[in-house]
Amino acid sequence: MTEALLAVGGLSRSFGGLKAVQDVSLSVKEGSLSALIGPNGAGKTTLFALMSGFLKPDAGTVRFADQDITGREPHRNALLGMTRTFQIVKPFAAQTVRENIAVGAHLHLRGRREALAHAEAIALRVGLAPQLDKPASDLTVAGRKRLELARALATRPRLLLLDEVLAGLNPQEIAEMMPVVRGIADSGVTVLMIEHVMQAVMHLAEHVWVLAQGQLIAEGSPAQVTSDDKVVEAYLGHGTAARLRKAASGAVE
Numbered sequence: 205m206t207e208a209l210l211a212v213g214g215l216s217r218s219f220g221g222l223k224a225v226q227d228v229s230l231s232v233k234e235g236s237l238s239a240l241i242g243p244n245g246a247g248k249t250t251l252f253a254l255m256s257g258f259l260k261p262d263a264g265t266v267r268f269a270d271q272d273i274t275g276r277e278p279h280r281n282a283l284l285g286m287t288r289t290f291q292i293v294k295p296f297a298a299q300t301v302r303e304n305i306a307v308g309a310h311l312h313l314r315g316r317r318e319a320l321a322h323a324e325a326i327a328l329r330v331g332l333a334p335q336l337d338k339p340a341s342d343l344t345v346a347g348r349k350r351l352e353l354a355r356a357l358a359t360r361p362r363l364l365l366l367d368e369v370l371a372g373l374n375p376q377e378i379a380e381m382m383p384v385v386r387g388i389a390d391s392g393v394t395v396l397m398i399e400h401v402m403q404a405v406m407h408l409a410e411h412v413w414v415l416a417q418g419q420l421i422a423e424g425s426p427a428q429v430t431s432d433d434k435v436v437e438a439y440l441g442h443g444t445a446a447r448l449r450k451a452a453s454g455a456v457e
């Protein structure tokens with residue numbers, strides 16, 4: 205059986221009276237590509253922040269790569285191999301794409317030349333090679349999303365937490381980005397993605413967790429969770445759920 209690379213147990217966090225994450229337990233298998241879905245405000249980003257050390261939990265534990273990392277700072281977790289991306293992408297606008305990616309590479313590489321060379325290799329993986337020497341401010345939204353992915357990849361993660369890398373992209377850009385995410389997972393990086401684009405969840409994820417009002421309400425394969433009544437009520441709605449099931453079964457409308 206494949207070992208869990210990340211395991212959280214009984215994780216909770218409140219903001220004042222708001223229970224943003226309540227008693228969440230889940231484990232992410234090494235080598236898997238899985239998804240965390242749920243309505244706006246469900247607690248998904250808060251859960252990522254608790255996993256990666258950007259927030260401290262009120263209760264519960266986080267284990268990563270066989271170590272208890274509960275409450276440990278993000279940069280120490282990154283050194284251990286856990287890196288997250290952010291929903292709002294903020295590159296260093298005046299610097300080139302290459303220099304931006306090298307920022308991530310500096311986690312493990314001291315030398316500037318080495319980091320810049322590593323940046324070039326990463327750019328190839330995410331389709332940014334033609335833009336390497338352009339300022340990051342020249343990138344489109346889709347390009348910035350790729351850059352965010354590249355900066356995270358440059359830290360050489362074992363686990364990549366992707367926070368809505370497809371948000372704000374048009375259907376064609378989504379279709380172009382999906383193989384990039386798949387390619388990252390195929391290269392051996394474990395991926396957990398927060399995603400609202402259900403088409404991507406259905407095509408990419410082997411396992412899905414569903415969060416609503418801070419609590420896990422379902423988990424399973426994409427087909428299982430999209431036919432779960434609780435998920436349909438809390439998140440998808442009947443129309444979307446029916447369309448997803450139809451698409452998954454290959455039926456022609």
Ligand SMILES: Nc1ncnc2c1ncn2[C@@H]1O[C@H](COP(=O)(O)OP(=O)(O)OP(=O)(O)O)[C@@H](O)[C@H]1O
Nearest residue numbers: 219222224242243244245246247248249250251291
């Ligand atoms: N730093 C904070 N201080 C106070 N409340 C917060 C803070 N961060 C998140 N919240 C609240 O916690 C709840 C969960 O927010 P979170 O961003 O984790 O949800 P989400 O599932 O990621 O939503 P979305 O899909 O819209 O990104 C929301 O009600 C949010 O307003």
